[in-house]
Amino acid sequence: MDRINLDYASAAPVDERVIAEMGKYWREAIGNPSSVYGAGEEAREVVELARTRVAGLIGAEPRHVIFTSGATEANNLAVIGTALRNKAKGNKVVISALEHMSVLNPAKSLTKQGFELVTVPVDGAGVVDLDKLRAAVDSSTALISVMFANGEIGTIEPVKEIARIARAKGVPFHADATVAAGKVPINVAELDVDLLTVSSNDMYGPQGAGALYVGPRAKMQPVILGGGQERGLRSGTENLAGVAGFGKAAELAALEMADESRRLTGLRDRLIEGVLGSIGDAYLTGHRVKRLPHHASFRFEWVEGESIILFLDMKGITGSTGSACTSKTLQSSHVLLALGLEHGQSHGSLVFTLGRWSGEADVDKAIAEVPPIIKRLREISPLTGRGKAEAK
Amino acid sequence: MDRINLDYASAAPVDERVIAEMGKYWREAIGNPSSVYGAGEEAREVVELARTRVAGLIGAEPRHVIFTSGATEANNLAVIGTALRNKAKGNKVVISALEHMSVLNPAKSLTKQGFELVTVPVDGAGVVDLDKLRAAVDSSTALISVMFANGEIGTIEPVKEIARIARAKGVPFHADATVAAGKVPINVAELDVDLLTVSSNDMYGPQGAGALYVGPRAKMQPVILGGGQERGLRSGTENLAGVAGFGKAAELAALEMADESRRLTGLRDRLIEGVLGSIGDAYLTGHRVKRLPHHASFRFEWVEGESIILFLDMKGITGSTGSACTSKTLQSSHVLLALGLEHGQSHGSLVFTLGRWSGEADVDKAIAEVPPIIKRLREISPLTGRGKAEAK
Numbered sequence: 001m002d003r004i005n006l007d008y009a010s011a012a013p014v015d016e017r018v019i020a021e022m023g024k025y026w027r028e029a030i031g032n033p034s035s036v037y038g039a040g041e042e043a044r045e046v047v048e049l050a051r052t053r054v055a056g057l058i059g060a061e062p063r064h065v066i067f068t069s070g071a072t073e074a075n076n077l078a079v080i081g082t083a084l085r086n087k088a089k090g091n092k093v094v095i096s097a098l099e100h101m102s103v104l105n106p107a108k109s110l111t112k113q114g115f116e117l118v119t120v121p122v123d124g125a126g127v128v129d130l131d132k133l134r135a136a137v138d139s140s141t142a143l144i145s146v147m148f149a150n151g152e153i154g155t156i157e158p159v160k161e162i163a164r165i166a167r168a169k170g171v172p173f174h175a176d177a178t179v180a181a182g183k184v185p186i187n188v189a190e191l192d193v194d195l196l197t198v199s200s201n202d203m204y205g206p207q208g209a210g211a212l213y214v215g216p217r218a219k220m221q222p223v224i225l226g227g228g229q230e231r232g233l234r235s236g237t238e239n240l241a242g243v244a245g246f247g248k249a250a251e252l253a254a255l256e257m258a259d260e261s262r263r264l265t266g267l268r269d270r271l272i273e274g275v276l277g278s279i280g281d282a283y284l285t286g287h288r289v290k291r292l293p294h295h296a297s298f299r300f301e302w303v304e305g306e307s308i309i310l311f312l313d314m315k316g317i318t319g320s321t322g323s324a325c326t327s328k329t330l331q332s333s334h335v336l337l338a339l340g341l342e343h344g345q346s347h348g349s350l351v352f353t354l355g356r357w358s359g360e361a362d363v364d365k366a367i368a369e370v371p372p373i374i375k376r377l378r379e380i381s382p383l384t385g386r387g388k389a390e391a392k
Numbered sequence: 393m394d395r396i397n398l399d400y401a402s403a404a405p406v407d408e409r410v411i412a413e414m415g416k417y418w419r420e421a422i423g424n425p426s427s428v429y430g431a432g433e434e435a436r437e438v439v440e441l442a443r444t445r446v447a448g449l450i451g452a453e454p455r456h457v458i459f460t461s462g463a464t465e466a467n468n469l470a471v472i473g474t475a476l477r478n479k480a481k482g483n484k485v486v487i488s489a490l491e492h493m494s495v496l497n498p499a500k501s502l503t504k505q506g507f508e509l510v511t512v513p514v515d516g517a518g519v520v521d522l523d524k525l526r527a528a529v530d531s532s533t534a535l536i537s538v539m540f541a542n543g544e545i546g547t548i549e550p551v552k553e554i555a556r557i558a559r560a561k562g563v564p565f566h567a568d569a570t571v572a573a574g575k576v577p578i579n580v581a582e583l584d585v586d587l588l589t590v591s592s593n594d595m596y597g598p599q600g601a602g603a604l605y606v607g608p609r610a611k612m613q614p615v616i617l618g619g620g621q622e623r624g625l626r627s628g629t630e631n632l633a634g635v636a637g638f639g640k641a642a643e644l645a646a647l648e649m650a651d652e653s654r655r656l657t658g659l660r661d662r663l664i665e666g667v668l669g670s671i672g673d674a675y676l677t678g679h680r681v682k683r684l685p686h687h688a689s690f691r692f693e694w695v696e697g698e699s700i701i702l703f704l705d706m707k708g709i710t711g712s713t714g715s716a717c718t719s720k721t722l723q724s725s726h727v728l729l730a731l732g733l734e735h736g737q738s739h740g741s742l743v744f745t746l747g748r749w750s751g752e753a754d755v756d757k758a759i760a761e762v763p764p765i766i767k768r769l770r771e772i773s774p775l776t777g778r779g780k781a782e783a784k
Contacts, residue, residue: 010431011431235497
């Protein structure tokens with residue numbers, strides 16, 4: 001049975017064109033970018049080409065792109081590196097209620113070092129409340145961090161408006177674009193963000209590579225120290241093949257985004273309508289329009305998300321109940337709770353993420369398989385019929 | 393012209409058997425180790441197999457191996473993560489004078505957080521002074537970090553004796569085995585170290601992967617925060633292909649180490665004798681016997697290391713003047729200065745590192761090319777004949 005992958009967000013395959021690009025840099029010892037002569041020069045060119053390609057995807061100058069080991073590290077660098085460097089300026093860190101744990105946990109850790117953490121709420125569709133954000137930010141704010149889009153509910157945040165608020169108050173603004181970069185157009189100059197996280201594997205590049213855009217106004221200190229690579233902001237010999245593959249993936253994403261986004265939006269809407277049209281007490285989570293083109297997320301009353309995933313798995317379909325990072329704990333997602341859902345309502349969550357190799361057949365198979373699974377689960381559920389109030 | 397690589401330490405090619413192992417995990421979305429069902433299970437098995445292989449190489453239990461993005465991050469985690477976690481115990485960090493910058497700079501950064509940094513000297517061959525180490529360590533010591541072997545001079549440190557001192561005083565001990573693991577036998581249980589850094593690319597695995605052995609007594613906190621992967625000590629979705637490749641590389645190193653070490657020691661000694669036998673005022677740096685099997689490092693009076701590398705490069709031979717990380721700055725290496733050399737004496741440094749694909753022909757070519765280069769450089773050097781006192 002050919003498995004159907006509707007969980008691209010957890011782990012995407014690497015594009016063959018990216019694998020070909022990487023292969024060159026394993027088979028020979030192409031050198032260390034820090035070496036002075038010969039092979040070192042060639043290695044530096046590989047890194048700089050990749051930097052130019054990643055920069056191109058987000059409208060940045062190459063020198064403002066810092067390579068990291070991935071999005072988690074880039075988020076840590078953005079949050080911890082900026083807050084500690086700007087501590088003299090102020091001790092408040094403002095984030096949204098939807099942030100990924102690689103922003104949330106570094107932000108929480110700062111409270112042990114004298115920082116105050118303020119979490120700005122979102123509306124029922126997951127859009128950050130700009131008035132509350134504006135009210136939370138003041139001259140003692142060291143950093144605002146709000147994600148570009150959320151991976152559990154697909155909602156795209158009003159980054160440009162947030163950047164305007166940040167700029168007006170002179171506060172650095174970080175946007176975690178891990179799940180958005182390569183999927184929707186991003187131009188850091190136009191958006192006027194100071195810091196932006198980009199992930200390689202989320203755009204069909206290799207895992208183990210990511211980048212932080214560090215704009216001209218951003219003041220930072222490193223988290224990982226050593227040989228002073230990456231303008232002193234990320235020490236460690238550059239992962240040459242990884243960086244080269246990431247660069248190629250960024251180039252491909254930039255070239256193909258317009259067509260691919262249109263194609264995926266069509267599939268996504270077909271999937272959303274197909275699922276919601278055939279199941280009662282089913283809801284889309286996140287915003288219907290301000291939404292990532294590859295992202296369809298649902299919640300179903302009176303069922304457990306884990307059971308849906310298990311039953312889908314038996315039918316050869318891979319889905320997710322939310323962030324893979326949080327799924328182990330079986331706790332209610334902080335993202336779904338932030339939407340104003342009760343614990344019971346947040347349990348029946350199903351997230352489908354489409355990708356470069358998704359087609360109509362995949363979507364149609366999901367539309368066919370999900371309704372009977374939900375029906376069956378409701379039949380055996382102890383929660384069914386007792387109503388929302390008890391479904392906790 | 394086929395280039396001769398005598399700078400394996402800067403960037404080693406990835407073994408074809410490792411590339412084959414990695415390929416599997418790019419072409420399919422094998423899943424995210426944190427996902428609960430199906431593909432997640434398979435991904436966890438990949439990570440755990442790799443963990444078992446890396447653990448096997450160093451005599452550790454798999455659960456004590458924490459994957460990181462590389463040796464630099466592992467060193468940062470060991471130094472910062474241990475010192476901060478043990479701050480209540482004491483505020484002193486003790487390192488050797490030869491540590492890599494990914495240990496040295498994190499250790500220095502701790503002084504801004506109230507730690508005292510004590511640097512223990514080494515003798516002329518680079519062996520750490522055990523009496524001075526013993527005297528430096530007391531009940532307020534939060535961490536001892538001394539490398540297993542040094543990448544610039546090849547000297548292997550008395551790790552077992554240091555561990556004994558650390559244990560007697562109840563102080564955690566970290567050994568950075570970046571350049572040693574896979575080259576010489578290491579058994580963490582026998583050595584009784586608490587923390588040990590291992591690097592993937594230094595054993596023909598991919599860049600962007602490394603590990604920290606965190607023994608049962610070690611108390612740590614993470615440096616990179618997020619989804620709580622790797623027992624909470626290193627967040628971020630595991631770099632599946634990278635980790636799998638690292639595991640394969642560790643397996644191969646364990647299998648082939650005995651034969652390969654014997655072969656490389658023979659080549660190394662031929663190289664050392666060939667170079668020293670045909671050039672006057674030339675010296676081996678580091679210890680003649682307690683030495684990495686693939687490592688031959690020299691210094692030549694009255695010449696600049698950079699010029700040697702440049703001339704060798706024109707002859708198709710890649711060498712190094714020391715750590716690639718430091719070579720950009722053209723400053724005297726802190727390692728060579730720690731041996732008691734004057735600035736002038738430390739400038740004429742040449743480091744050759746052999747590897748899995750080095751053969752006699754490579755060594756013989758170097759033996760033939762180095763002497764005329766040194767001779768020519770001395771003829772044009774303004775330093776020649778003025779003697780050591782002025783050669784600064």
